[in-house]
Amino acid sequence: MDKIYIEGLEVQSLIGVYDWERDATQRLLVDIVLFSDLQKPAYSDDVDDTLNYAEVAQAVTDVAANSQFALIEALAQAMISQVFSQFPVQKMTLKLSKPDILPTAQNVAVEFTRERKDT
Numbered sequence: 001m002d003k004i005y006i007e008g009l010e011v012q013s014l015i016g017v018y019d020w021e022r023d024a025t026q027r028l029l030v031d032i033v034l035f036s037d038l039q040k041p042a043y044s045d046d047v048d049d050t051l052n053y054a055e056v057a058q059a060v061t062d063v064a065a066n067s068q069f070a071l072i073e074a075l076a077q078a079m080i081s082q083v084f085s086q087f088p089v090q091k092m093t094l095k096l097s098k099p100d101i102l103p104t105a106q107n108v109a110v111e112f113t114r115e116r117k118d119t
């Protein structure tokens with residue numbers, strides 16, 4: 001299956017388990033793989049024949065900005081649900097990273113791969 005990638009998308013969200021995380025938004029990074037047959041747009045050269053990655057990136061950015069989850073797991077699921085509701089994608093992988101939170105780790109992240117029927 002062909003794939004569209006969105007890598008290192010920076011978003012802001014109010015997120016975290018602890019009281020000290022509930023005052024200000026934090027920087028999160030999103031990596032997305034959209035599994036999609038790209039044969040048609042490859043020949044038509046028409047954005048209307050494909051998943052518009054700019055629109056997907058904006059949808060995910062909006063979910064982050066407009067939510068207040070405790071766990072990155074919950075925000076990741078909300079992002080996936082929004083993409084499936086808004087775009088005709090059958091399968092996707094989404095990795096959500098919280099890179100600034102643990103001083104002794106480069107990154108923490110969750111990664112989900114979901115098919116439309118799973119949501």
Ligand SMILES: Nc1nc2c(c(=O)[nH]1)N=C([C@H](O)[C@@H](O)CO)CN2
Pocket residue numbers: 015016017018021070071072073098101
């Ligand atoms: N599996 C998870 N563990 C933790 C999360 C999370 O979102 N998923 N979050 C926290 C805190 O909010 C963390 O970012 C700061 O310690 C802790 N563990």
